[in-house]
Amino acid sequence: MSYRLYYWPGIQGRGEFVRLALEEAGADYVDVARGSDEAGLGLPAMFRRMEKGRGASLPFAPPFLEDGDLLLSHVGNILLHLGTKHGLLPGDPALRLVAHGLQLTIADLVSEVHDTHHPVATSRYYEDQLDEAKAKAAEFRRDRMPKYLGYFETVLERNPAGSDHAITGETTTVDLSLFQVMEGLSYAFPRASSNLASLYPNLSSLRARIRARPRIAAYLASERRIPFNEDGIFRRYIELDGDPS
Amino acid sequence: MSYRLYYWPGIQGRGEFVRLALEEAGADYVDVARGSDEAGLGLPAMFRRMEKGRGASLPFAPPFLEDGDLLLSHVGNILLHLGTKHGLLPGDPALRLVAHGLQLTIADLVSEVHDTHHPVATSRYYEDQLDEAKAKAAEFRRDRMPKYLGYFETVLERNPAGSDHAITGETTTVDLSLFQVMEGLSYAFPRASSNLASLYPNLSSLRARIRARPRIAAYLASERRIPFNEDGIFRRYIELDGDPS
Numbered sequence: 001m002s003y004r005l006y007y008w009p010g011i012q013g014r015g016e017f018v019r020l021a022l023e024e025a026g027a028d029y030v031d032v033a034r035g036s037d038e039a040g041l042g043l044p045a046m047f048r049r050m051e052k053g054r055g056a057s058l059p060f061a062p063p064f065l066e067d068g069d070l071l072l073s074h075v076g077n078i079l080l081h082l083g084t085k086h087g088l089l090p091g092d093p094a095l096r097l098v099a100h101g102l103q104l105t106i107a108d109l110v111s112e113v114h115d116t117h118h119p120v121a122t123s124r125y126y127e128d129q130l131d132e133a134k135a136k137a138a139e140f141r142r143d144r145m146p147k148y149l150g151y152f153e154t155v156l157e158r159n160p161a162g163s164d165h166a167i168t169g170e171t172t173t174v175d176l177s178l179f180q181v182m183e184g185l186s187y188a189f190p191r192a193s194s195n196l197a198s199l200y201p202n203l204s205s206l207r208a209r210i211r212a213r214p215r216i217a218a219y220l221a222s223e224r225r226i227p228f229n230e231d232g233i234f235r236r237y238i239e240l241d242g243d244p245s
Numbered sequence: 246m247s248y249r250l251y252y253w254p255g256i257q258g259r260g261e262f263v264r265l266a267l268e269e270a271g272a273d274y275v276d277v278a279r280g281s282d283e284a285g286l287g288l289p290a291m292f293r294r295m296e297k298g299r300g301a302s303l304p305f306a307p308p309f310l311e312d313g314d315l316l317l318s319h320v321g322n323i324l325l326h327l328g329t330k331h332g333l334l335p336g337d338p339a340l341r342l343v344a345h346g347l348q349l350t351i352a353d354l355v356s357e358v359h360d361t362h363h364p365v366a367t368s369r370y371y372e373d374q375l376d377e378a379k380a381k382a383a384e385f386r387r388d389r390m391p392k393y394l395g396y397f398e399t400v401l402e403r404n405p406a407g408s409d410h411a412i413t414g415e416t417t418t419v420d421l422s423l424f425q426v427m428e429g430l431s432y433a434f435p436r437a438s439s440n441l442a443s444l445y446p447n448l449s450s451l452r453a454r455i456r457a458r459p460r461i462a463a464y465l466a467s468e469r470r471i472p473f474n475e476d477g478i479f480r481r482y483i484e485l486d487g488d489p490s
Contacts, residue, residue: 055405056340056344056347058396058399073346074346076349077349098302098316101304101318120377120381121384123384132365132377135366143368159300159301
Protein backbone atom coordinates (compact mmCIF):
# COMPACT_ATOMS: atom_id res chain seq x y z
CA MET A 1 0.00 0.00 0.00
CA SER A 2 1.17 3.51 -0.83
CA TYR A 3 2.08 6.06 1.74
CA ARG A 4 -0.09 9.15 1.73
CA LEU A 5 1.79 12.38 2.38
CA TYR A 6 -0.26 15.41 3.38
CA TYR A 7 1.31 18.79 2.89
CA TRP A 8 0.56 22.18 1.36
CA PRO A 9 0.66 21.98 -2.42
CA GLY A 10 2.85 24.47 -4.25
CA ILE A 11 5.73 24.65 -1.82
CA GLN A 12 8.67 22.50 -0.78
CA GLY A 13 8.38 23.63 2.84
CA ARG A 14 8.72 21.11 5.62
CA GLY A 15 7.15 18.44 3.42
CA GLU A 16 10.25 18.38 1.26
CA PHE A 17 12.30 16.66 3.97
CA VAL A 18 9.76 13.83 3.86
CA ARG A 19 9.62 13.75 0.05
CA LEU A 20 13.39 13.38 -0.18
CA ALA A 21 13.28 10.35 2.13
CA LEU A 22 10.38 8.78 0.21
CA GLU A 23 12.20 9.34 -3.08
CA GLU A 24 15.53 7.98 -1.84
CA ALA A 25 13.70 4.94 -0.48
CA GLY A 26 12.02 4.41 -3.84
CA ALA A 27 8.75 4.27 -1.92
CA ASP A 28 5.35 4.47 -3.52
CA TYR A 29 3.51 7.54 -2.24
CA VAL A 30 0.66 9.87 -3.02
CA ASP A 31 1.26 13.57 -2.43
CA VAL A 32 -2.37 14.02 -1.45
CA ALA A 33 -2.91 17.78 -1.53
CA ARG A 34 -1.24 18.03 -4.94
CA GLY A 35 -3.74 15.66 -6.50
CA SER A 36 -7.01 16.66 -8.15
CA ASP A 37 -10.35 17.08 -6.41
CA GLU A 38 -11.84 14.74 -9.03
CA ALA A 39 -9.55 11.98 -7.84
CA GLY A 40 -10.64 12.59 -4.24
CA LEU A 41 -7.38 14.34 -3.51
CA GLY A 42 -6.37 18.00 -3.27
CA LEU A 43 -6.60 20.35 -0.30
CA PRO A 44 -10.15 19.32 0.64
CA ALA A 45 -8.89 15.76 1.15
CA MET A 46 -6.13 17.08 3.38
CA PHE A 47 -8.54 19.12 5.49
CA ARG A 48 -10.92 16.18 5.78
CA ARG A 49 -8.09 13.97 6.99
CA MET A 50 -7.00 16.58 9.54
CA GLU A 51 -10.47 16.71 11.01
CA LYS A 52 -11.07 13.05 11.39
CA GLY A 53 -7.95 12.16 13.42
CA ARG A 54 -8.84 10.16 16.53
CA GLY A 55 -7.37 11.45 19.77
CA ALA A 56 -3.60 11.44 19.66
CA SER A 57 -3.59 10.84 15.91
CA LEU A 58 -5.12 14.24 15.28
CA PRO A 59 -2.46 16.22 13.42
CA PHE A 60 -1.69 19.72 14.64
CA ALA A 61 -0.39 20.84 11.25
CA PRO A 62 0.94 19.44 7.97
CA PRO A 63 3.07 17.62 7.08
CA PHE A 64 1.63 14.33 8.23
CA LEU A 65 1.99 10.87 6.78
CA GLU A 66 -0.45 8.02 6.57
CA ASP A 67 0.99 4.53 6.56
CA GLY A 68 -1.97 2.18 6.65
CA ASP A 69 -3.68 2.77 9.99
CA LEU A 70 -0.86 4.87 11.32
CA LEU A 71 -0.98 8.67 11.06
CA LEU A 72 2.23 10.45 12.02
CA SER A 73 2.89 14.16 12.47
CA HIS A 74 6.13 16.15 12.47
CA VAL A 75 8.96 15.80 10.01
CA GLY A 76 11.37 14.29 12.53
CA ASN A 77 8.85 11.74 13.68
CA ILE A 78 7.89 10.79 10.12
CA LEU A 79 11.54 10.39 9.20
CA LEU A 80 12.16 8.26 12.27
CA HIS A 81 9.44 5.93 11.02
CA LEU A 82 10.44 5.94 7.34
CA GLY A 83 14.15 5.76 8.09
CA THR A 84 13.64 2.73 10.31
CA LYS A 85 11.53 0.94 7.72
CA HIS A 86 13.65 1.73 4.68
CA GLY A 87 17.19 1.44 6.02
CA LEU A 88 17.72 5.19 6.03
CA LEU A 89 18.58 5.24 9.72
CA PRO A 90 21.06 3.15 11.72
CA GLY A 91 19.89 -0.38 12.55
CA ASP A 92 21.04 0.03 16.17
CA PRO A 93 18.12 1.58 18.08
CA ALA A 94 20.43 3.68 20.28
CA LEU A 95 22.20 5.16 17.26
CA ARG A 96 18.82 5.74 15.67
CA LEU A 97 17.89 7.98 18.58
CA VAL A 98 21.18 9.83 18.24
CA ALA A 99 20.37 10.38 14.56
CA HIS A 100 16.91 11.55 15.56
CA GLY A 101 18.52 14.17 17.81
CA LEU A 102 20.33 15.55 14.76
CA GLN A 103 17.07 15.56 12.86
CA LEU A 104 15.40 17.59 15.62
CA THR A 105 18.22 20.12 15.52
CA ILE A 106 17.55 20.46 11.78
CA ALA A 107 13.86 21.03 12.60
CA ASP A 108 14.87 23.88 14.91
CA LEU A 109 17.05 25.39 12.21
CA VAL A 110 14.16 25.20 9.74
CA SER A 111 11.87 26.97 12.22
CA GLU A 112 14.41 29.74 12.62
CA VAL A 113 14.63 30.13 8.85
CA HIS A 114 10.85 30.43 8.74
CA ASP A 115 10.96 33.07 11.45
CA THR A 116 13.35 35.24 9.44
CA HIS A 117 10.41 36.21 7.24
CA HIS A 118 7.64 35.72 9.81
CA PRO A 119 9.11 36.74 13.17
CA VAL A 120 5.86 38.03 14.65
CA ALA A 121 3.01 36.01 13.18
CA THR A 122 2.70 33.25 10.63
CA SER A 123 -0.86 34.39 10.07
CA ARG A 124 0.13 37.88 8.92
CA TYR A 125 1.69 39.18 5.73
CA TYR A 126 5.45 39.41 5.44
CA GLU A 127 5.12 43.07 4.49
CA ASP A 128 3.43 43.79 7.82
CA GLN A 129 6.38 42.52 9.81
CA LEU A 130 9.20 43.70 7.58
CA ASP A 131 11.17 45.66 10.18
CA GLU A 132 11.11 42.75 12.59
CA ALA A 133 12.02 40.40 9.74
CA LYS A 134 15.08 42.47 8.90
CA ALA A 135 16.27 42.38 12.51
CA LYS A 136 15.58 38.66 12.79
CA ALA A 137 17.27 37.84 9.47
CA ALA A 138 20.36 39.89 10.36
CA GLU A 139 20.67 37.91 13.58
CA PHE A 140 20.13 34.67 11.71
CA ARG A 141 22.82 35.40 9.14
CA ARG A 142 25.33 36.68 11.69
CA ASP A 143 24.80 34.32 14.57
CA ARG A 144 22.43 31.40 14.07
CA MET A 145 23.28 30.19 10.58
CA PRO A 146 27.03 29.93 11.35
CA LYS A 147 26.22 28.30 14.68
CA TYR A 148 24.06 25.59 13.09
CA LEU A 149 26.25 24.98 10.04
CA GLY A 150 29.42 25.02 12.14
CA TYR A 151 27.81 22.46 14.40
CA PHE A 152 26.88 20.09 11.57
CA GLU A 153 30.30 20.55 9.97
CA THR A 154 31.84 19.40 13.24
CA VAL A 155 29.44 16.46 13.45
CA LEU A 156 30.62 15.32 10.00
CA GLU A 157 34.25 15.99 10.85
CA ARG A 158 34.05 13.91 14.01
CA ASN A 159 32.08 11.01 12.56
CA PRO A 160 34.23 7.98 13.42
CA ALA A 161 32.93 6.29 10.24
CA GLY A 162 34.17 9.14 8.07
CA SER A 163 33.05 12.63 7.11
CA ASP A 164 30.95 11.54 4.16
CA HIS A 165 27.93 11.04 6.42
CA ALA A 166 26.42 12.58 9.53
CA ILE A 167 26.19 9.28 11.33
CA THR A 168 27.55 5.80 10.52
CA GLY A 169 28.99 5.13 7.07
CA GLU A 170 25.59 5.00 5.37
CA THR A 171 23.23 7.56 3.90
CA THR A 172 20.53 8.52 6.38
CA THR A 173 17.57 10.88 6.47
CA VAL A 174 19.91 13.28 8.28
CA ASP A 175 22.18 13.46 5.23
CA LEU A 176 19.20 14.00 2.95
CA SER A 177 17.92 16.76 5.21
CA LEU A 178 21.31 18.47 5.40
CA PHE A 179 21.33 18.52 1.59
CA GLN A 180 17.96 20.27 1.64
CA VAL A 181 19.15 22.77 4.27
CA MET A 182 22.19 23.68 2.15
CA GLU A 183 20.02 24.02 -0.96
CA GLY A 184 17.48 26.12 0.89
CA LEU A 185 19.97 28.47 2.53
CA SER A 186 21.75 29.00 -0.79
CA TYR A 187 18.45 29.84 -2.40
CA ALA A 188 17.17 32.13 0.35
CA PHE A 189 20.39 33.90 1.24
CA PRO A 190 22.63 33.89 -1.85
CA ARG A 191 24.92 36.59 -0.46
CA ALA A 192 25.21 35.14 3.02
CA SER A 193 25.73 31.70 1.47
CA SER A 194 28.34 32.70 -1.09
CA ASN A 195 31.18 31.17 0.92
CA LEU A 196 29.54 27.99 2.20
CA ALA A 197 31.91 25.76 0.23
CA SER A 198 35.03 27.20 1.87
CA LEU A 199 33.54 27.51 5.36
CA TYR A 200 31.84 24.12 5.43
CA PRO A 201 33.71 21.76 3.10
CA ASN A 202 32.22 18.57 4.55
CA LEU A 203 28.67 19.82 4.36
CA SER A 204 29.29 21.09 0.85
CA SER A 205 30.63 17.82 -0.43
CA LEU A 206 27.80 15.94 1.29
CA ARG A 207 25.39 18.23 -0.55
CA ALA A 208 27.01 17.44 -3.89
CA ARG A 209 27.00 13.70 -3.21
CA ILE A 210 23.35 13.62 -2.22
CA ARG A 211 22.39 15.63 -5.28
CA ALA A 212 24.14 13.05 -7.47
CA ARG A 213 22.47 10.00 -5.97
CA PRO A 214 20.48 8.39 -8.80
CA ARG A 215 17.03 8.55 -7.20
CA ILE A 216 17.57 12.05 -5.83
CA ALA A 217 18.93 13.28 -9.17
CA ALA A 218 15.91 11.79 -10.95
CA TYR A 219 13.58 13.39 -8.42
CA LEU A 220 15.19 16.81 -8.68
CA ALA A 221 14.84 16.67 -12.46
CA SER A 222 11.18 15.66 -12.26
CA GLU A 223 8.03 17.72 -11.90
CA ARG A 224 7.57 16.24 -8.47
CA ARG A 225 10.27 18.64 -7.22
CA ILE A 226 8.55 21.97 -6.73
CA PRO A 227 10.95 24.86 -7.34
CA PHE A 228 11.82 27.07 -4.37
CA ASN A 229 9.49 30.04 -4.17
CA GLU A 230 8.40 32.84 -1.88
CA ASP A 231 5.56 30.91 -0.25
CA GLY A 232 7.77 28.25 1.32
CA ILE A 233 10.18 28.16 4.25
CA PHE A 234 13.26 29.20 2.28
CA ARG A 235 12.35 32.50 0.61
CA ARG A 236 14.59 34.78 -1.37
CA TYR A 237 13.94 38.29 -0.16
CA ILE A 238 16.91 40.41 -1.11
CA GLU A 239 16.29 42.79 1.80
CA LEU A 240 16.81 39.92 4.25
CA ASP A 241 20.13 38.89 2.75
CA GLY A 242 22.36 41.72 4.02
CA ASP A 243 24.40 44.28 2.13
CA PRO A 244 26.28 43.41 -1.04
CA SER A 245 29.90 42.79 -0.12
CA MET B 246 23.92 3.59 37.01
CA SER B 247 22.38 7.06 37.38
CA TYR B 248 21.26 9.15 34.51
CA ARG B 249 23.13 12.40 34.11
CA LEU B 250 20.97 15.32 33.05
CA TYR B 251 22.73 18.38 31.66
CA TYR B 252 20.83 21.64 31.69
CA TRP B 253 21.25 25.25 32.76
CA PRO B 254 21.13 25.55 36.55
CA GLY B 255 18.74 28.05 38.05
CA ILE B 256 15.84 27.62 35.63
CA GLN B 257 13.15 25.08 34.88
CA GLY B 258 13.35 25.75 31.16
CA ARG B 259 13.28 22.87 28.74
CA GLY B 260 15.07 20.67 31.25
CA GLU B 261 11.97 20.60 33.43
CA PHE B 262 10.12 18.35 30.99
CA VAL B 263 12.91 15.81 31.44
CA ARG B 264 13.03 16.26 35.23
CA LEU B 265 9.31 15.55 35.52
CA ALA B 266 9.72 12.27 33.64
CA LEU B 267 12.73 11.23 35.73
CA GLU B 268 10.85 12.07 38.93
CA GLU B 269 7.67 10.24 37.89
CA ALA B 270 9.79 7.23 36.93
CA GLY B 271 11.51 7.32 40.32
CA ALA B 272 14.78 7.23 38.41
CA ASP B 273 18.13 7.96 39.95
CA TYR B 274 19.69 10.99 38.28
CA VAL B 275 22.30 13.67 38.73
CA ASP B 276 21.36 17.19 37.66
CA VAL B 277 24.93 17.84 36.60
CA ALA B 278 25.12 21.61 36.20
CA ARG B 279 23.39 22.16 39.53
CA GLY B 280 26.11 20.26 41.40
CA SER B 281 29.24 21.77 42.88
CA ASP B 282 32.54 22.27 41.09
CA GLU B 283 34.26 20.46 43.97
CA ALA B 284 32.23 17.35 43.18
CA GLY B 285 33.29 17.59 39.53
CA LEU B 286 29.87 18.90 38.59
CA GLY B 287 28.52 22.40 37.88
CA LEU B 288 28.53 24.34 34.63
CA PRO B 289 32.19 23.53 33.80
CA ALA B 290 31.27 19.84 33.78
CA MET B 291 28.42 20.58 31.39
CA PHE B 292 30.63 22.54 29.03
CA ARG B 293 33.29 19.83 29.11
CA ARG B 294 30.68 17.24 28.21
CA MET B 295 29.36 19.36 25.35
CA GLU B 296 32.82 19.64 23.86
CA LYS B 297 33.77 16.02 23.94
CA GLY B 298 30.78 14.59 22.08
CA ARG B 299 31.82 12.31 19.25
CA GLY B 300 30.28 12.98 15.88
CA ALA B 301 26.54 12.65 16.00
CA SER B 302 26.56 12.55 19.81
CA LEU B 303 27.76 16.14 19.97
CA PRO B 304 24.91 18.08 21.58
CA PHE B 305 23.83 21.29 19.92
CA ALA B 306 22.40 22.73 23.13
CA PRO B 307 21.19 21.65 26.58
CA PRO B 308 19.24 19.76 27.72
CA PHE B 309 20.98 16.50 27.00
CA LEU B 310 20.94 13.25 28.89
CA GLU B 311 23.63 10.69 29.45
CA ASP B 312 22.54 7.11 29.93
CA GLY B 313 25.71 5.06 30.14
CA ASP B 314 27.38 5.36 26.74
CA LEU B 315 24.39 7.00 25.15
CA LEU B 316 24.15 10.79 24.92
CA LEU B 317 20.79 12.11 23.74
CA SER B 318 19.77 15.65 22.83
CA HIS B 319 16.36 17.32 22.58
CA VAL B 320 13.55 17.03 25.08
CA GLY B 321 11.31 14.97 22.80
CA ASN B 322 14.08 12.55 21.97
CA ILE B 323 15.11 12.16 25.62
CA LEU B 324 11.50 11.54 26.61
CA LEU B 325 11.10 8.98 23.84
CA HIS B 326 14.02 7.10 25.37
CA LEU B 327 13.00 7.50 29.02
CA GLY B 328 9.34 6.88 28.33
CA THR B 329 10.14 3.64 26.53
CA LYS B 330 12.40 2.41 29.32
CA HIS B 331 10.19 3.40 32.23
CA GLY B 332 6.69 2.60 30.96
CA LEU B 333 5.82 6.25 30.47
CA LEU B 334 4.98 5.71 26.81
CA PRO B 335 2.73 3.16 25.12
CA GLY B 336 4.22 -0.30 24.75
CA ASP B 337 3.07 -0.51 21.12
CA PRO B 338 5.86 1.05 19.00
CA ALA B 339 3.37 2.61 16.57
CA LEU B 340 1.44 4.30 19.38
CA ARG B 341 4.74 5.42 20.84
CA LEU B 342 5.46 7.34 17.66
CA VAL B 343 2.00 8.88 17.78
CA ALA B 344 2.75 10.00 21.35
CA HIS B 345 6.09 11.34 20.18
CA GLY B 346 4.25 13.47 17.63
CA LEU B 347 2.29 15.07 20.47
CA GLN B 348 5.54 15.65 22.34
CA LEU B 349 7.02 17.44 19.32
CA THR B 350 3.96 19.68 19.12
CA ILE B 351 4.58 20.56 22.77
CA ALA B 352 8.19 21.37 21.85
CA ASP B 353 6.94 23.79 19.19
CA LEU B 354 4.62 25.43 21.69
CA VAL B 355 7.48 25.84 24.14
CA SER B 356 9.61 27.47 21.44
CA GLU B 357 6.82 29.91 20.69
CA VAL B 358 6.55 30.78 24.38
CA HIS B 359 10.28 31.44 24.42
CA ASP B 360 9.94 33.69 21.39
CA THR B 361 7.33 35.86 23.10
CA HIS B 362 10.15 37.39 25.13
CA HIS B 363 12.97 36.84 22.64
CA PRO B 364 11.43 37.24 19.19
CA VAL B 365 14.56 38.64 17.53
CA ALA B 366 17.57 37.12 19.23
CA THR B 367 18.13 34.76 22.13
CA SER B 368 21.56 36.30 22.51
CA ARG B 369 20.24 39.80 23.19
CA TYR B 370 18.53 41.35 26.19
CA TYR B 371 14.79 41.26 26.49
CA GLU B 372 14.75 45.03 26.93
CA ASP B 373 16.39 45.45 23.53
CA GLN B 374 13.58 43.64 21.74
CA LEU B 375 10.67 44.86 23.81
CA ASP B 376 8.53 46.26 21.00
CA GLU B 377 8.88 43.08 18.98
CA ALA B 378 8.16 41.05 22.11
CA LYS B 379 4.92 42.92 22.70
CA ALA B 380 3.78 42.22 19.15
CA LYS B 381 4.80 38.58 19.35
CA ALA B 382 3.19 38.06 22.76
CA ALA B 383 -0.07 39.66 21.63
CA GLU B 384 -0.16 37.26 18.70
CA PHE B 385 0.66 34.37 20.98
CA ARG B 386 -2.11 35.17 23.45
CA ARG B 387 -4.70 35.85 20.76
CA ASP B 388 -3.94 33.19 18.21
CA ARG B 389 -1.31 30.61 19.08
CA MET B 390 -2.06 29.79 22.70
CA PRO B 391 -5.76 29.07 22.01
CA LYS B 392 -4.77 27.10 18.93
CA TYR B 393 -2.38 24.85 20.84
CA LEU B 394 -4.53 24.44 23.95
CA GLY B 395 -7.66 23.90 21.89
CA TYR B 396 -5.81 21.23 19.97
CA PHE B 397 -4.70 19.36 23.08
CA GLU B 398 -8.14 19.71 24.63
CA THR B 399 -9.55 17.98 21.55
CA VAL B 400 -6.89 15.28 21.71
CA LEU B 401 -7.97 14.51 25.29
CA GLU B 402 -11.64 14.70 24.37
CA ARG B 403 -11.23 12.24 21.50
CA ASN B 404 -8.99 9.78 23.32
CA PRO B 405 -10.84 6.47 22.88
CA ALA B 406 -9.39 5.33 26.24
CA GLY B 407 -10.91 8.32 28.03
CA SER B 408 -10.16 11.99 28.53
CA ASP B 409 -7.96 11.52 31.57
CA HIS B 410 -4.91 11.00 29.38
CA ALA B 411 -3.52 12.26 26.09
CA ILE B 412 -2.97 8.78 24.73
CA THR B 413 -4.00 5.33 25.99
CA GLY B 414 -5.39 4.98 29.51
CA GLU B 415 -2.00 5.40 31.19
CA THR B 416 0.08 8.35 32.30
CA THR B 417 2.71 9.21 29.70
CA THR B 418 5.42 11.82 29.29
CA VAL B 419 2.89 13.73 27.20
CA ASP B 420 0.57 14.09 30.21
CA LEU B 421 3.49 15.21 32.38
CA SER B 422 4.52 17.75 29.78
CA LEU B 423 0.99 19.09 29.37
CA PHE B 424 0.93 19.63 33.14
CA GLN B 425 4.12 21.69 32.84
CA VAL B 426 2.73 23.69 29.92
CA MET B 427 -0.39 24.57 31.91
CA GLU B 428 1.70 25.54 34.94
CA GLY B 429 4.04 27.60 32.81
CA LEU B 430 1.35 29.46 30.89
CA SER B 431 -0.49 30.24 34.12
CA TYR B 432 2.71 31.62 35.59
CA ALA B 433 3.77 33.64 32.55
CA PHE B 434 0.39 34.96 31.45
CA PRO B 435 -1.85 35.15 34.53
CA ARG B 436 -4.37 37.42 32.81
CA ALA B 437 -4.50 35.49 29.56
CA SER B 438 -4.69 32.25 31.56
CA SER B 439 -7.40 33.34 33.97
CA ASN B 440 -10.08 31.29 32.21
CA LEU B 441 -8.12 28.15 31.36
CA ALA B 442 -10.31 25.99 33.60
CA SER B 443 -13.54 26.87 31.81
CA LEU B 444 -12.05 26.86 28.32
CA TYR B 445 -10.04 23.68 28.68
CA PRO B 446 -11.70 21.49 31.29
CA ASN B 447 -9.92 18.28 30.27
CA LEU B 448 -6.48 19.87 30.29
CA SER B 449 -7.25 21.52 33.60
CA SER B 450 -8.28 18.34 35.30
CA LEU B 451 -5.27 16.53 33.81
CA ARG B 452 -3.12 19.26 35.33
CA ALA B 453 -4.66 18.75 38.77
CA ARG B 454 -4.30 14.98 38.58
CA ILE B 455 -0.65 15.11 37.57
CA ARG B 456 0.11 17.60 40.34
CA ALA B 457 -1.40 15.18 42.85
CA ARG B 458 0.56 12.12 41.76
CA PRO B 459 2.67 11.11 44.76
CA ARG B 460 6.09 11.36 43.14
CA ILE B 461 5.24 14.59 41.33
CA ALA B 462 3.75 16.12 44.48
CA ALA B 463 6.89 15.18 46.42
CA TYR B 464 9.07 16.63 43.70
CA LEU B 465 7.14 19.89 43.52
CA ALA B 466 7.47 20.29 47.28
CA SER B 467 11.22 19.62 47.19
CA GLU B 468 14.17 21.91 46.54
CA ARG B 469 14.77 20.03 43.32
CA ARG B 470 11.87 21.97 41.79
CA ILE B 471 13.27 25.37 40.85
CA PRO B 472 10.59 28.07 41.09
CA PHE B 473 9.53 29.77 37.85
CA ASN B 474 11.59 32.90 37.26
CA GLU B 475 12.43 35.46 34.60
CA ASP B 476 15.45 33.61 33.23
CA GLY B 477 13.51 30.57 32.05
CA ILE B 478 11.15 29.86 29.17
CA PHE B 479 7.96 30.86 30.99
CA ARG B 480 8.54 34.43 32.21
CA ARG B 481 6.08 36.72 33.89
CA TYR B 482 6.40 40.11 32.23
CA ILE B 483 3.23 42.03 32.90
CA GLU B 484 3.64 44.05 29.70
CA LEU B 485 3.41 40.84 27.66
CA ASP B 486 0.18 39.70 29.29
CA GLY B 487 -2.29 42.12 27.70
CA ASP B 488 -4.57 44.69 29.23
CA PRO B 489 -6.37 44.07 32.51
CA SER B 490 -9.91 43.02 31.73
